[in-house]
Amino acid sequence: MPKNFGGKFQALTVTSDGYIMPVQRSALADNPRLQSLLIITLPQLLFKYFLRTKHPLFRWIRGINTIWYLLNTRLNIQQDHISSQHVCSRQDKLEHVSSAGIHALDEDGCMEGTRVSLLKDLEQWSMDVTSPPIFWLDGMAGTGKSAIARSFCRSLRDSHRLGGSFFCRRGNESRANVKRILPTLAWFLARRHSQYKSTLFEILRDAPDVADYTIKCQVEFLLEKPLHRIFVDRRLPPLVLAIDALDECADAEEVEQLLNKLLFVCKDLPVKFFLTSRPERHIVAHFEYSQLEFHRILRLHDIEQDLVEADISLYLTIQLTNIRLFRRSPAVFPAIWPSPKDIEILHLRLYSSQIHHRQESRKTTANSNKTYS
Numbered sequence: 575m576p577k578n579f580g581g582k583f584q585a586l587t588v589t590s591d592g593y594i595m596p597v598q599r600s601a602l603a604d605n606p607r608l609q610s611l612l613i614i615t616l617p618q619l620l621f622k623y624f625l626r627t628k629h630p631l632f633r634w635i636r637g638i639n640t641i642w643y644l645l646n647t648r649l650n651i652q653q654d655h656i657s658s659q660h661v662c663s664r665q666d667k668l669e670h671v672s673s674a675g676i677h678a679l680d681e682d683g684c685m686e687g688t689r690v691s692l693l694k695d696l697e698q699w700s701m702d703v704t705s706p707p708i709f710w711l712d713g714m715a716g717t718g719k720s721a722i723a724r725s726f727c728r729s730l731r732d733s734h735r736l737g738g739s740f741f742c743r744r745g746n747e748s749r750a751n752v753k754r755i756l757p758t759l760a761w762f763l764a765r766r767h768s769q770y771k772s773t774l775f776e777i778l779r780d781a782p783d784v785a786d787y788t789i790k791c792q793v794e795f796l797l798e799k800p801l802h803r804i805f806v807d808r809r810l811p812p813l814v815l816a817i818d819a820l821d822e823c824a825d826a827e828e829v830e831q832l833l834n835k836l837l838f839v840c841k842d843l844p845v846k847f848f849l850t851s852r853p854e855r856h857i858v859a860h861f862e863y864s865q866l867e868f869h870r871i872l873r874l875h876d877i878e879q880d881l882v883e884a885d886i887s888l889y890l891t892i893q894l895t896n897i898r899l900f901r902r903s904p905a906v907f908p909a910i911w912p913s914p915k916d917i918e919i920l921h922l923r924l925y926s927s928q929i930h931h932r933q934e935s936r937k938t939t940a941n942s943n944k945t946y947s
Contacts (some may be wrong), residue, residue, distance in 0.1 A: 667778060669785040670761035671748040676727040676739045676816075683725030684718070685889050692872075696726050699870065700735060700846060701811045706870045707840040710861055711850040713874030719850040722874075723818040726848065730814050737813030737845055738762030744822035752828035753792070757785045759815050760796040763845075766813065769804040789831040798839055806844035813845050820851040833860040841868055 672678060684693065699705050713719045720741070730736035738759035743749040764771035777795055778784065784795045806812070823829050836847060837860060851857050853873070861871055894912040912920075 667782045667785065668757040668761050669754065670758040671740070671754045672758070672761075674740045674742070674749045674754070674758055675762060676724065676731060676736070676741070679724060679741060681724060682721065683728060684721050685892065688889060689718070689722055689725070692722060693725060693729070695872070696722075696848070697729065700730065700814050700848075703808060703811060706868055707843065707845075708836065708847045708849065708869035710869060710871050711848070711874065712853050712858075712871060713850075715852060717874040719852075719874065720818055723816060723848070723850050727816050730816075734766075735811060735813055737766055737815045739816040740818070742817070742819040742822045744819075744824075750822060750824045752789065752823045752825055752832055753785065755817060755823075755832070756789075756792045756796045759817075760800075763813070763815070767804070770800055773800040773803045789828055790835055793832075793835040793839060797843060797845075801843050801845065804844075808844065814848055815845055816848040818850045820849060820857060821854050826854075826856045830856050830860065833857065837861075837864045837868060 696709065699709050711719055711722065723741070727736055727739045739762065740755045740758050741749065742755075748754055760774060764774050774796070777799055781787070781795055784792060787795065820829055820833075840847060861869060891912060894916070
């Protein structure tokens, strides 16, 4: 055997006859089988030899192996911890508003048995892959938009088809800020879709301050880029992103920017958008002048009056019956209460109150539109 292992010789191997031979650098590089023999077979032979002969070196090797195993385990734990910290750090940079999601809301949705036809219509829209990607639910104040949105979002959540939700609220600094909407939806969607989460974090590595970007750039970095990189089976119902009460956001111009961008890119995204708002000028204009195949509009105040009256009567009957059932002294009520006449009187008074409320709302909207123009 040559004594010089420098130069062209760089390793040893074991032949089929059990002899140890030097290996040339070129032979090792060009022969994968020889590499496997060197890396796997030789250590195994040495280990079996020391184990069979009970050589004192075996204890030393076993001790080194134990130390290496412990160090490697510790290193893996530290790497997992560091990776988890990086993920949390990137999520925090989105500055999401978790209290704006449906899971954080205590308010009730639609009472059981009411808005049945409308909720069924929304369900069919969300399941139909050929339907428009945006559904705008438009209605005056007090028509039940948010209750419908809560019921619809909870239904989507239970069927694992809710990508994310944001319920705006006037006067709440975070929930009235348009720039918090898309980062929050992205945060929820990342928890729901692992591929989207991976691509989003790659983007956040290069754009960590995306939460402060313009609305146009947020749509690009939080929706367009990550959603275009993931595989989505277009034959399956897409996830739905819901935004309730857009009219309650503080900055009307940013709302316009958001709607303008969403209406422009929605046809190319593998998600759908459910939006609700009052019919305010800066919102209505975008839907009236955009292409109809990209959105659908349902105006609550245009729903057949018979359906609305039936839902209101059912609501009043159930609520008044509960008052009678849970009151400590039911004897104070008439034998038949509430009667159909009682429901009719309350319904008329409620209807008159609604008309007055809508008139006041229209005046407010008109004044705000004058100011806006």
